[in-house]
Amino acid sequence: MSAGATLRLRRGTGRGAGTPPPRSTAARRKVLGLDKDGWFLLLPALIPVLVLSVGPLLYGIALAFTDAQSGVTHATSFNGIANFKDLRLDSLFWQSFRIGLLWAVCVTVLQFLMSLGLALLLNQNLRLRWLARTLALVPWAMPEVVVGIMWRLVYNPDAGILNNTLHHLHLTDGTTDWLSSLSLALPAVIVVGVWAGMPQTTVVLLAGLQNVPLELHEAASLDGAGLWRRFTTVTWPTLKPVVLSITALNFIWNFNSFGLVYVLTSGGPGGKTELPMLFAYDEAFRYGQFGYAAAMGLVMVAVIAVLLAVFLRNRLKEDES
Amino acid sequence: MSATDAAGVTAAPAPPASAGAGRRKARRRAGRAGQYLALLCYVVFLAFPLLWLVSTAFKSPQELGSVHPTWLPKHPTLDNFRTAFDEQPLLHAALNSLMVAGISAVVSVAIAVPAAYVMVRFRSLVSRAGTGWILVSQMFPLVLIIIPLFMVLKNLHLVDSRLGLGLVYVVWTLPFALWMLQGYVKAVPVSLEEAAAIDGCSRARTLRSVVLPLLTPGLVATLMFSFVTAWNEFFFGLVLLKSPEKQTMSVILTHFLGAEGAADLGPLAAASVLATLPSLLFFALLQRRLVGGMMTGAVKG
Structure with missing residues (x-):
């Protein structure tokens, strides 16, 4: 409604954003709630979004129901749910899917816990806070590929600092091949995921913490509430909506992540870190199975949507009770 | 006890003196x-x-081959940087990245400013659809977008082209640019626009002479952030660029990894450091603003 009001400013009526627009011919000549000026301002952004984001997305969904392949001369044809039937029996894909879920859940949970701890510390009046604050932002500024390369140097079995340090502390014999070990590769990669994703979460949580009313804390502490009790009764309720949105987003981002693991292990050893995105990438751009890979993408979206719906609904229910 | 407070308070008044x-x-x-x-x-x-x-x-090859690596290089050297430039077309890659990221950031912000203004000031169905798109665009796995995008760009002969990648980056950086700019637009008081209108400013003039100057700090921050996002991007670059002379920094870096992995650690590390410098510089400049921008965007309710 502010649209009509703001527009009429030109004629000098000076209505604020809160007043309802008067009914006039101009007010009625709107398409989807926007008049000519509005559309004119929106169009430069709208066209690229439609052509390069919304369009491809719909096209991609349609591709999932076809036998599209790269570099094939015969015409692509719809094959109904044949891709999904094949996918149901594709044990390699489901194995990768399980790894993807495990990775996304572990990284998201650890990221959240560690970022919450850091945000709480950064919200204190500690010395050297600036150092931690700056360091916490650096991973955000680094290209994914560089983060991957950096941790490959750390994990390097011979020249890496991790093996060397552990050897000096007499914890291991210093010959662990972190990224090639069947049991250690996934945990090692998860640590990198946590490291790389901490900045955003910390910044958002810190912003949330700064909205917690100080008076409530003082009142609670005067009433004799301890540290933990104040956290659960004062900080947490204010922080909760922020936590919900950032964990949901983190989960999506992590499940769809690609670059980090591509650089670290390329899915190896023996497919132990083959995230679904890597699997689908190979299917599409190594084997050229466009339709099949699109079907994988669609299944990934569907599962994420269901998981998120369950997660957010449960949390919202908790809120009500 | 107020000082030991880890529950989210910076400082609280000292508790009254008591026996404990x-x-x-x-x-x-x-x-x-x-x-x-x-x-x-x-x-x-x-x-x-x-x-x-x-x-x-900064370590020499001898030091890198040592079985007892040290935290700091004993004899710091710039050899790795020299080798890195010899092994891969780094300078070219940096220019490619600079061009693609720079142009796409400028275009993205240029089209995001009016759109963000409309989304904040005009409450319409389209504005809500825009907000919905910002959220939904975060949810879809890139593989679902990249395949059709690849096919579309191929028909337009924009695969393996820096222009094609730039176009993709415009759309790729747009959601966050819109998100940030909406926060900044909201901070511009409507009363200022009204005052300008009363003084007889046309709508376009109001936007240009009142809103835009007030947006400038936010605009710069958004521009830098979009640049960093595009500079750091890897997946689209990997899929869309095939010829080495067109590839961006992120993609070129993976060439150092080679088949047998990290055979040449020194140049690899040197090139990685170089690839991080521009983003790091921009981040240093905008860190305060970024945190503020995210907050204003987040509290919109």
């Missing part, structure tokens, strides 16, 4: 020490990979 004051004081001191210890752990965890990367970049 001494014990409380001791507990407070222990709590402080615990906090510093925790902070130290975080600093170590966050800093040690960075330190290792930089240190590796």
Whole structure:
């Protein structure tokens, strides 16, 4: 409604954003709630979004129901749910899917816990806070590929600092091949995921913490509430909506992540870190199975949507009770 | 006890003196020490990979081959940087990245400013659809977008082209640019626009002479952030660019990895350090603003 009001400013009526627009011919000549000026301002952004984001997305969904392949001369044809039937029996894909879920859940949970701890510390009046604050932002500024390369140097079995340090502390014999070990590769990669994703979460949580009313804390502490009790009764309720949105987003981002693991292990050893995105990438751009890979993408979206719906609904229910 | 407060308060008034004051004081001191210890752990965890990367970049091949690596290079050298430039077309890649990221950031912000203005000031169905798109665009796995995008760009002969990649980056950086700019637009008081209108400003003039100058700091921050996002991007670059002379920094870096993995650690580290510098520089400039921008965007309710 502010649209009509703001527009009429030109004629000098000076209505604020809160007043309802008067009914006039101009007010009625709107398409989807926007008049000519509005559309004119929106169009430069709208066209690229439609052509390069919304369009491809719909096209991609349609591709999932076809036998599209790269570099094939015969015409692509719809094959109904044949891709999904094949996918149901594709044990390699489901194995990768399980790894993807495990990775996304572990990284998201650890990221959240560690970022919450850091945000709480950064919200204190500690010395050297600036150092931690700056360091916490650096991973955000680094290209994914560089983060991957950096941790490959750390994990390097011979020249890496991790093996060397552990050897000096007499914890291991210093010959662990972190990224090639069947049991250690996934945990090692998860640590990198946590490291790389901490900045955003910390910044958002810190912003949330700064909205917690100080008076409530003082009142609670005067009433004799301890540290933990104040956290659960004062900080947490204010922080909760922020936590919900950032964990949901983190989960999506992590499940769809690609670059980090591509650089670290390329899915190896023996497919132990083959995230679904890597699997689908190979299917599409190594084997050229466009339709099949699109079907994988669609299944990934569907599962994420269901998981998120369950997660957010449960949390919202908790809120009500 | 207020000082040991880890529950999210910067400072609270001292509690009234009581019989347990001494014990409380001791507990407070222990709590402080615990906090510093925790902070130290975080600093170590966050800093040690960075330190290792930089240190590796300045080590000589002999030192890198040593079985007992040290934290700091004993004889710092720039050889790795020289080798890196010899091995891969780094300078070319940096120029490619600079061009693609720079142009796409400018275009993205240029089209995002009016759109963000409309989304904030005009409450319409389209504005809500825009907000919905910002959220939904975060949810879809890139593989679902990249395949059709690849096919569309191929028909337009924009695969393996920097222009094609730039176009993709415009749309790729748009959601966050819109998100940030909406926060900044909201901070511009409507009353200023009204005053300008009363003084007889046309709508276009109001936007140009009143809104835009007030948006400038936010605009710069959004521009830098979009640049960093595009500079750091890897997946689209990997899929869409095939010829080495067109590839961006992120993609070229993976060439150092080679088939047998990290055979040449020094140049790899050196090139990585170089690839991070521009983003790091921009981030240093905008860190305060970024945190503020995210907050204003987030509290829109």
